[in-house]
Amino acid sequence: MGDNIYLPQLARIAHIKEEVGGERAIKTFRLEFENGGGFEHACGQCAMLSIFGRGESMISIASAPHIKDYKQFSIMRVGRVTAAFHELAVGDVVGIRGPYGNSFPVDAWRGKNLVFIGGGCGLAPIWPVIQTAVAQRGNFGEITVFYGGRSPRDIMYQAELEKLRGAVDVHLSVDKQEEGWNAFCGFVPANLMDKEPSPDNAIAITCGPPIMIKYVIENLRQLGFKDNQIYTTIENKMKCGVGKCGRCNVGKDYVCVKGPVYCWDDLKGLPAEY
Ligand SMILES: Cc1cc2nc3c(=O)[nH]c(=O)nc-3n(C[C@H](O)[C@H](O)[C@H](O)COP(=O)(O)OP(=O)(O)OC[C@H]3O[C@@H](n4cnc5c(N)ncnc54)[C@H](O)[C@@H]3O)c2cc1C
Numbered sequence: 001m002g003d004n005i006y007l008p009q010l011a012r013i014a015h016i017k018e019e020v021g022g023e024r025a026i027k028t029f030r031l032e033f034e035n036g037g038g039f040e041h042a043c044g045q046c047a048m049l050s051i052f053g054r055g056e057s058m059i060s061i062a063s064a065p066h067i068k069d070y071k072q073f074s075i076m077r078v079g080r081v082t083a084a085f086h087e088l089a090v091g092d093v094v095g096i097r098g099p100y101g102n103s104f105p106v107d108a109w110r111g112k113n114l115v116f117i118g119g120g121c122g123l124a125p126i127w128p129v130i131q132t133a134v135a136q137r138g139n140f141g142e143i144t145v146f147y148g149g150r151s152p153r154d155i156m157y158q159a160e161l162e163k164l165r166g167a168v169d170v171h172l173s174v175d176k177q178e179e180g181w182n183a184f185c186g187f188v189p190a191n192l193m194d195k196e197p198s199p200d201n202a203i204a205i206t207c208g209p210p211i212m213i214k215y216v217i218e219n220l221r222q223l224g225f226k227d228n229q230i231y232t233t234i235e236n237k238m239k240c241g242v243g244k245c246g247r248c249n250v251g252k253d254y255v256c257v258k259g260p261v262y263c264w265d266d267l268k269g270l271p272a273e274y
């Protein structure tokens with residue numbers, strides 16, 4: 001990055017996939033660095049993506065670290081910058097700086113059962129961990145993925161989730177029943193209670209809307225998970241990404257530096273400013 005920590009590298013959009021349509025549409029972008037640039041990242045880290053003249057947004061890196069050819073990002077259209085991303089086409093060039101934040105301690109989880117619980121766009125930050133665990137399948141015990149969206153059309157990574165079946169237990173859900181939907185109907189925390197994953201030798205990793213995370217954690221504790229077995233990521237608004245502007249803090253923590261990955265044992269002691 002040179003002397004200027006805010007200077008983005010250039011990356012070209014190599015592929016765009018429309019994951020989810022509607023009001024809160026999600027598109028997945030594959031970015032390839034230009035001019036021989038690039039950086040290594042760890043599972044759970046994010047990057048500041050920018051469009052010239054439009055602004056920048058912090059987005060989770062949704063591809064696993066072992067994938068070297070590109071970095072993947074799934075972006076929900078919620079405002080100015082994310083809407084501008086949705087207007088881009090393959091071949092367009094954007095800015096990228098990072099990687100930022102801490103990461104999931106995946107190596108420390110070897111030999112454990114992994115229970116992933118995602119909702120909405122919250123599958124993106126935990127997707128690199130799922131990909132890594134599947135790529136190193138022999139290093140982990142049972143792998144279970146709970147994931148839900150509002151309706152069948154809101155389920156992201158549909159084809160990829162289907163491919164996981166066999167190596168991984170996948171439990172999908174939608175909030176409201178629709179014709180043709182044969183999996184669970186109800187909120188993600190309810191699907192969790194329906195399947196009752198065991199806390200024995202397990203780690204639970206959850207990401208999604210704050211209200212979902214709240215009830216998922218409550219239900220995990222009811223199932224017997226201890227606070228040090230539960231991990232989540234938080235998405236406080238960020239500006240600099242490097243611990244300088246104070247935009248993202250929770251209590252004394254700058255989330256861009258100390259987070260976005262937190263063990264619930266640590267997060268529960270901080271003010272609920274997330
Ligand atoms: C660590 C981290 C990882 C993230 N990962 C992803 C990701 O993988 N995919 C993704 O789509 N988004 C992700 N986000 C959220 C993303 O950064 C914001 O949605 C984006 O910056 C909004 O920019 P905008 O200019 O489009 O919206 P704005 O025009 O700035 O705002 C539109 C609306 O969204 C609200 N808003 C803006 N930023 C946030 C935020 N961070 N959290 C909640 N509400 C916000 C505003 O208050 C406003 O109501 C992540 C955020 C963080 C901090």
Ligand code: FES
Pocket residue numbers: 237238239240241242243244245246247248249254255256257
């Ligand atoms: S975003 Fe500036 S301190 Fe975290």
